[in-house]
Amino acid sequence: MNLYEDKNRVFMQTIDRLSELESSFAIPHDRNVLLVSGEDARTFLHGQITVDVTHLENGQVRRTGHCDPKGKSWSVNLITPVDDALLITGHAVGVEASHAQFKKFGVFSKITLEDVTTAFAAYFIKGAEAESAVASVFGELPDTTMSAINTQAGLCIRLDLPDGGLLVLCKTDHLENLQQALSDQGITLYPPAVFEALQIQAGLPEISQPEHIGQFVPQMMNLQALNGIDFKKGCYMGQEVVARTRYLGRNKRAAYVFRVDQAISGIEHMQLEKQLGEHWRGGGTILKAATIGQESWILAVLSNDTTAEDTFRLNENPDAQLIQCDLPYRLEE
CATH class of the missing domain: 2.40.30.160 (Elongation Factor Tu (Ef-tu); domain 3)
Structure with missing residues (x-):
């Protein structure tokens, strides 16, 4: 039985194994969110991360790495255009590491970096009934894998997990509406560890431990298999090492x-x-x-x-x- 406690707190179900998951569920969890805006935002990020930012279209979502000059990763995140900015979201350890480097390397670029983590509540959503609850708040849902819709309620991304699912970044002023919609549908809530386990089962990497910052070339974490490296794009931080790793078989x-x-x-x-x-x-x-x-x-x-x-x-x-x-x-x- 799902247990929901008034407006202030939501109780979550526990499970022993992923095989026990219900067909429709929601998982609240922590995601850091960074907005990069300004006249030079796209060209700046294009020179920093492993995917082509200059041709990133509205509604398109990419997995991407951010490397040091030696090609070792500071972070692995998602990136998508939002209004006049580029939104980067991922684990706090990685996003914060990249944010610090963006500040350092962006000092001569016309960009604004804004940590908007506290403006959103993150949910992983799976199943038709749970998606219906989200749609009732957001008005629409993204149709294709690794696409996004941006509405007054927040951002919704259809992820590339094998069995699908949505990453919902709900604006805090719409959070009560989302929680009520999930409650009205009787949607089971699971704790954040379940989402982490699902990501691991799907082979999706993140830098989630401080000691792992600057330790792995993106290919060591399979980022090339997740469409997270554009080998034909222009120069970016660590590109020479990432390219040599591929073309000279050094990984x-x-x-x-x-x-x-x-x-x-x-x-x-x-x-x-x-x-x-x-x-x-x-x-x-x-x-x-x-x-x-x-x-x-x-x-x-x-x-x-x-x-x-x-x-x-x-x-x-x-x-x-x-x-x-x-x-x-x-x-x-």
Whole structure:
């Protein structure tokens, strides 16, 4: 049974496994939101991130990376035009890291950087009934994958998860209407960890730990397989390294998904070890992890010649069985 408590608080359901999700649901979660506006906004960002910003059309959404001069990623985010600005949204760790760099490199450009995180409430929406509730507040919904609509109620993006879903950035002055619409439809709410697990299951990377800033070339996180790198665009921060990684075959790592059929506290800070004969060696870095009920999910950066026959374990919980899951996309350079 769904439990909703007046206007001030909403109770959320818990589940043991992703397989227990209902067909229609909503997940409130945290997303940072940065607006970049001004006369030079597009040309400035075009010289900073991995996708072509100058030709980004209204209603179009892209995954993108932001790299340092050595091609290592500060962040992996979503970007889309909104009114006369460009909106960037993603995990707080990555967005804040990029915001700091934009301030530094944008000092001579005619741009305005505005952190508008507190102006929005973020929801992941899945299923026809939940989408109907959103439509009753927003007036319309985006039709195609990685497209967006911008209304008085906020921004709505149709994401590229295998089973679909919407990222809703609802303006706070419309939040009560959205919560009421979800309640009226009897939509189940799940906690943020469920959304994190769904993203991991879909192989979607983010920089969510401060120690991972500046550690990974975008291809190590599979960004090229998610249409997040335009290799033919003009110069941008770290482009030479990103290009060499592709054209000279220098990338030796990629991100892989694992499931563990138990809840493991602090799993995001552990390391993976790979079995080599009778011994174990350092095998990879956990990029993202989420635990829900009796299940943990891991997105880990490993050697890109990893196969389903390879065996891995957690360095701090070696008895936990790691089950490698198929990526829902092809790893292509």
